[in-house]
Amino acid sequence: MSSIHFGSSQWGELLKKEDWWSIWIGLGLLLTAILFFTSGSSIAWISVTPAKWHSLPELGTQLISNASRYLAQFVLWATLFGLAISFLKISFKDFLASFLFIYGVSVLVFALGQWDQADYYNLEPPLVALALGLVIANLIRLPKWLEAGFRVEFYIKIGIVLLGATLPFTLIIWAGPVAILQASIVSLTTFFVIYFVGKRLGLDRRLAATLGAGGAVCGVSGSIAIAGAVGAKKEHAPISISIVIFWAIVMIFALPIVARSLGLPTGVAGAWIGTSEFADAAGFAAAQTYGAYAGHVPGIEGSAEAAVNAFTLMKVIGRDVWIGIWALVLSIVATTRWEETGVAGRTNYGEIWRRFPKFVIGFLIASLAVTAISRGYDFAAYKSNVVPHLVGPIKNLRTWAFIFCFFSIGLTTRFSDFAKAGAKPFYAFTAGVVVNVILGYILSTQVFVDFWVKLGQQ
Amino acid sequence: MRHQEEVVLGRQCIHCRFFNNDPAELEKGMAGLRVMGSGHSSVVSNDGICSKLDRYLSGSYSCDLYERAE
Numbered sequence: 001m002s003s004i005h006f007g008s009s010q011w012g013e014l015l016k017k018e019d020w021w022s023i024w025i026g027l028g029l030l031l032t033a034i035l036f037f038t039s040g041s042s043i044a045w046i047s048v049t050p051a052k053w054h055s056l057p058e059l060g061t062q063l064i065s066n067a068s069r070y071l072a073q074f075v076l077w078a079t080l081f082g083l084a085i086s087f088l089k090i091s092f093k094d095f096l097a098s099f100l101f102i103y104g105v106s107v108l109v110f111a112l113g114q115w116d117q118a119d120y121y122n123l124e125p126p127l128v129a130l131a132l133g134l135v136i137a138n139l140i141r142l143p144k145w146l147e148a149g150f151r152v153e154f155y156i157k158i159g160i161v162l163l164g165a166t167l168p169f170t171l172i173i174w175a176g177p178v179a180i181l182q183a184s185i186v187s188l189t190t191f192f193v194i195y196f197v198g199k200r201l202g203l204d205r206r207l208a209a210t211l212g213a214g215g216a217v218c219g220v221s222g223s224i225a226i227a228g229a230v231g232a233k234k235e236h237a238p239i240s241i242s243i244v245i246f247w248a249i250v251m252i253f254a255l256p257i258v259a260r261s262l263g264l265p266t267g268v269a270g271a272w273i274g275t276s277e278f279a280d281a282a283g284f285a286a287a288q289t290y291g292a293y294a295g296h297v298p299g300i301e302g303s304a305e306a307a308v309n310a311f312t313l314m315k316v317i318g319r320d321v322w323i324g325i326w327a328l329v330l331s332i333v334a335t336t337r338w339e340e341t342g343v344a345g346r347t348n349y350g351e352i353w354r355r356f357p358k359f360v361i362g363f364l365i366a367s368l369a370v371t372a373i374s375r376g377y378d379f380a381a382y383k384s385n386v387v388p389h390l391v392g393p394i395k396n397l398r399t400w401a402f403i404f405c406f407f408s409i410g411l412t413t414r415f416s417d418f419a420k421a422g423a424k425p426f427y428a429f430t431a432g433v434v435v436n437v438i439l440g441y442i443l444s445t446q447v448f449v450d451f452w453v454k455l456g457q458q
Numbered sequence: 459m460r461h462q463e464e465v466v467l468g469r470q471c472i473h474c475r476f477f478n479n480d481p482a483e484l485e486k487g488m489a490g491l492r493v494m495g496s497g498h499s500s501v502v503s504n505d506g507i508c509s510k511l512d513r514y515l516s517g518s519y520s521c522d523l524y525e526r527a528e
Contacts, residue, residue: 019500088498089482153496220495224488228505231515234487241490248494279494323501331516342511343471343521351516354503412493419489 018154021084023362026161028080029397030366033165034373037390046073047393049400050111059111074103077400081154090148098149102411105132106403119296126285126406130252133410142411150408153221156281157359159401160316164366165394167309168374171455172367175313178451179274182443183318186275190436191216198428205338206232207239209330211425214244215432218320218357219279225355229327230334231343238419243429245413248282256290266294266302267310267456268444274314275440285406287311302456310455312363321360324352370394472504472517475527479506479517488514 014020033043048069053059063070078099085095109132112118113125136142191212198208206227213226220241227237255276259269269290277283291307293300328351335345374386444452471477478484481497487507491497504517511521 013500016498017500018496018498147492150492151496152492152494153499218501220491220493221499221501224491224495224499224505225501225503227514228503228516231513231519234507234512234514237491237514238489241488241493241495245490245493281494327501327503341513342523343513343515343519345516345519348518351503351518355501358500409493417489 015087018088019157019358022154022157022161022359025080025084026158026362027365030165030369030394033390033394042389042393044393045069046076047396048073049396050114052114052116054116070107094145094148098146101146102149102404102407106407110403124289124292125403126288129403129406130285130410133407134413137411137414150411152281152405152408152412155401155405155408156284159398159405160359161362161366162394162398162401163312164363165370166391167367169367169371175455176317178448179313179318182448183275183314185443186436186440187216187319189439190432193435194428194432197431201424201428203424203428206230207236207425210236210240211429213326214240215278215429215436217323217326219244219248222323225323225327226330229331231341239421239425242418242421243426244278247433248278251277252282252286255286259290260293260297263299265453265456266291267306267452268449270307270310271314271452272440272444274311275444276437280315281405281409283311283315284402288402306456310452316360320357324355327355328352469524470518470520471508471515473526475525476508476510477506479504
């Protein structure tokens with residue numbers, strides 16, 4: 001057979017991993033925005049988004065009058081993504097055609113969310129994008145080449161880096177420790193519930209650990225990282241991935257609905273979603289959906305941003321960043337205590353860094369940079385100058401990146417292609433889901449409730 | 459799986475002909491990986507699929523069936 005090897009050169013990774021590309025693109029956009037801002041201008045022109053509208057002719061007029069801005073924005077995204085895609089060895093030609101499709105639909109989804117009746121019909125853009133993608137993927141057989149632009153993780157990582165620019169660094173320092181504490185309690189409990197229920201049901205230890213990490217740490221990424229670290233059977237990761245995706249999609253819809261029926265404040269709901277969603281992209285869809293209820297649904301307190309901020313702190317800072325440590329510990333356990341597989345492994349502490357989700361570095365730098373710039377302004381000047389000319393345009397670009405992501409989740413979720421998981425892995429994971437959701441709810445709404453409510457008021 | 463002392467540096471999976479860690483191949487071979495994950499992600503590190511053992515494992519591992527890739 002022919003083998004293919006992508007070397008492990010650390011410097012090479014700077015151009016070969018999408019985590020690094022999300023940093024280059026996210027921070028590149030932020031740096032450009034800062035340069036424009038400090039020279040008395042703004043990137044607001046190119047970060048255009050659909051405005052509120054009442055009638056279709058009104059929408060048509062605003063889209064046509066801003067056509068050059070949307071065209072310029074498409075060229076900007078296509079150029080930046082295209083550059084990264086080329087280094088990731090994905091066909092630029094295929095990507096461009098695919099991204100044109102994604103961008104076109106995203107404009108329509110974004111515009112639909114701006115309809116003045118959208119709240120009444122619950123047409124939140126994340127859910128509409130996801131549902132539309134699911135319908136297309138499962139009812140229409142799309143050509144393979146069109147899939148080149150469906151890069152869920154890439155878009156969400158860029159969105160997270162841009163999100164850093166809208167999240168004060170002081171808030172990360174203030175809320176980070178509590179998020180880590182809450183997330184650690186839930187992660188450890190969820191992992192051990194899935195692992196031991198899986199073992200009890202007779203599952204291979206490596207499959208049980210792969211499932212456990214999928215539920216406890218970072219969904220699909222957690223499953224794939226731990227499957228590799230423990231040397232799982234080839235079919236273990238796809239089994240875990242199928243179950244993670246199933247529950248992640250259920251939670252995108254279920255968590256906002258339940259939180260809404262309970263009237264949870266946005267910060268509290270964001271924290272709960274952060275502990276009980278299984279994938280970053282899915283969680284952002286749920287958190288952004290819930291944030292949109294603020295000010296529109298009676299009884300839901302807190303700012304719209306608080307749901308996304310609390311989710312980010314909980315999921316990214318509280319759970320994602322620890323994947324390297326999980327991988328190292330489980331690889332040591334697998335090589336020293338579990339049954340032999342014919343493979344030998346060394347304890348390699350460098351794995352902690354190698355598996356570290358690097359986009360988090362971009363997220364922190366973006367937060368630090370905008371926080372430092374904002375220190376020179378009092379609150380009134382911040383609201384009248386920094387928000388409309390720097391933070392606002394970056395937030396708009398972030399929203400675009402998230403919509404590309406949500407639509408791509410739907411487009412890539414073709415249920416018939418997934419691995420058949422079997423009943424036992426499903427039961428083991430579901431046991432973890434039940435414990436996770438209940439524990440996450442108790443910690444978010446009882447134990448740390450004052451903290452998350454306060455976050456929502458900032 | 460055996461312990462660390464038995465790993466022979468230079469004979470790790472990453473250099474073996476049976477090992478494949480091409481991100482595109484991983485995404486093709488692992489159903490659902492692209493939905494909320496990626497073969498190009500940092501968390502994947504240098505992991506790949508061994509066609510000899512039918513395992514998904516770190517490129518840092520090694521085994522007796524090692525054959526150097528050309």
